[in-house]
Amino acid sequence: MKKYKTLSDNELFILVKECDHSAYLELYNRYHDCLFKFIRKYLKSSELSKDICQNVFLKIWEQRAQTDIIEFGAYIFTVAKRMSFDFLKRASVEEKVMERLLQSYHPSLNIVEENQEFLDYMNFIENVLAAMPEQTRIVFKLCRQQYKSYDEAAKILGISTHTIKKHMVRSMKILKDATKGGLGIPLFLLIAFIGNKP
Known part of the structure; x- marks a missing residue:
């Protein structure tokens, strides 16, 4: 695992595209806390922010083969912002989401x-x-x-x-x-x- 810590985000993501779980875990550890705080600014809820944060990382993994990233940090925060806004938009029109x-x-x-x-x-x-x-x-x-x-x-x-x-x-x-x-x-x-x- 030590070698992964010396790699850049983009180098790690190249390995993730090849199904390298250790590289994925390293990216998760690097970004989880700051991404959670970023999402919480939008949702004002720790519980909801945890859910969205997990969904961001899940999407990163599930779509790794189809995703070309120039700058991983910018990409993951863009995904997080989009997911947060999508949730809030649904909350404005769907009663169950608004209730949550x-x-x-x-x-x-x-x-x-x-x-x-x-x-x-x-x-x-x-x-x-x-x-x-x-x-x-x-x-x-x-x-x-x-x-x-x-x-x-x-x-x-x-x-x-x-x-x-x-x-x-x-x-x-x-x-x-x-x-x-x-x-x-x-x-x-x-x-x-x-x-x-x-």
């Missing part, structure tokens, strides 16, 4: 984040939640911040699961509409703008 993105938002987490734009974004979400009808806000917090299932939330509040679903659909619509109306851009573009820093 919102589920990563949890005000009680001890997130070390000095980025003022990020803090402004979180404050924006807090204000939108505060403006929701009380029952919708309670349902949202139970399901998305306390991770209760719809059935569990229904039992706690003494209402039907169908009513819980209606409140969740309403909360999603309120969040999406508030982002477009209050900020003039879709939610995924807002998050991309916040994270769009080198």
Whole structure:
């Protein structure tokens, strides 16, 4: 393994194209941590960032034979950015993806984040939640911040699961509409703008 550490990224990728697992592992070790941090700037979620990061490396391996790279570092960050944006774009139109993105938002987490734009974004979400009808806000917090299932939330509040679903659909619509109306851009573009820093 020692010899791989002396090779350049591009030299390693040439070996990866020849199915050299050790060369692939060396590239993984070189880029994983910084790539994860880069993706987290866009997604603001460690869990989602881990998933996207793994998908980037998986794509590198699966498409190695068809990929010609001039500069590996530039290539892998381009792939990571594209995958992050694709996820955020899907989140703007697909309810399940949006729910997964919102589920990563949890005000009680001890997130070390000095980025003022990020803090402004979180404050924006807090204000939108505060403006929701009380029952919708309670349902949202139970399901998305306390991770209760719809059935569990229904039992706690003494209402039907169908009513819980209606409140969740309403909360999603309120969040999406508030982002477009209050900020003039879709939610995924807002998050991309916040994270769009080198």
